[in-house]
Amino acid sequence: MLDTKTIKKITEFVYAKPRSINEIAALLDKNWRTADSYIDKISKELGTITSRTFRGGTRGALKIVYWNNVDKIHSSEFQERLFKRIESAKDKQDFSPFDIYQYVPDEQRYAFLEKQSENIITKKQNLVNLLRSAENQILIFSGNLTWVTARQGKENIITILEEAAERNISIKILCKVDVESIENIKKMLELNYKLKKELIEIRHAEQPFRAFVIDDKIARFKEIKSYEEKKKENNKMHIFYEIRDSEWIAWIQKIFWNLFRTSIKAEKRIKDIETIENIK
Incomplete structure (x- = not known):
């Protein structure tokens, strides 16, 4: 269940550095599908984290979750x-x-x-x-x-x-x-x-x-x-x-x-x- 405690645990983990879905799953002691659904929900509802998939569509696809720094808005x-x-x-x-x-x-x-x-x-x-x-x-x-x-x-x-x-x-x-x-x-x-x-x-x-x-x-x-x-x-x-x-x-x-x-x-x-x- 994605409760406030779990959200805090995930966001603090990702804030430290970008993480893979498997790393987050291991942290929560959940399977990767559950971890992926949690990431999707936090991203949609809070906007504090986001993700990117590398080598999408292949067996070696890798999804990385990283902190969405909304405070650092401008890059120029x-x-x-x-x-x-x-x-x-x-x-x-x-x-x-x-x-x-x-x-x-x-x-x-x-x-x-x-x-x-x-x-x-x-x-x-x-x-x-x-x-x-x-x-x-x-x-x-x-x-x-x-x-x-x-x-x-x-x-x-x-x-x-x-x-x-x-x-x-x-x-x-x-x-x-x-x-x-x-x-x-x-x-x-x-x-x-x-x-x-x-x-x-x-x-x-x-x-x-x-x-x-x-x-x-x-x-x-x-x-x-x-x-x-x-x-x-x-x-x-x-x-x-x-x-x-x-x-x-x-x-x-x-x-x-x-x-x-x-x-x-x-x-x-x-x-x-x-x-x-x-x-x-």
Whole structure:
């Protein structure tokens, strides 16, 4: 059973130096399959460790587990400068994803401009297939979870995320947990009860990104072309940025985990909000 004591034992063991699955199995006195499942669960839920398989697909395949240093986010000066700006940003107007996109190699990026209404996902965006391509994890940077009520064609986005959870895909979400977003958050968290699984976790954070990060494969950002547009206008021009560079995706994931691990859980914040008289 993966309890707090076992998690601490594994993370401290890996923190000292990278370890193989067999070494971790020996430490726990478990078989390698059990050890591998523990590593996968810790990686998905806490983000403190990660793994890499060498010579995959061969009899000599070797899986190494190592510490995911979320505190050491930047590996270059411009990443350090970007992170400082992201860390101080509180809203989508405070930071443009283009400032990341411009550093990504041409062959590992793609962007397009498109008009979109708030609750309609277009065929060009193809968010449904993007989410369905997830094999292990979906990380979501959001504002107030407006996409919970969105649809692409006849398919509701929340239904696609429910399908992902049914496939045991870990879904972690950062968003503003406030009066405006409570109903959308509750709709997402209800999926845990419906599926009898705890694969969806939401935490409160005011941050500038609106993005989906699928496994280690792709990060998809969205921003409004101009914030000078009338707020009452439902159809706004948006820019969508796709990043497929593994190093930049790893950096974006570290930003997510850095914010996530220091943020309060949505359930706790909602409970506190609902103590305000006449708020319901």
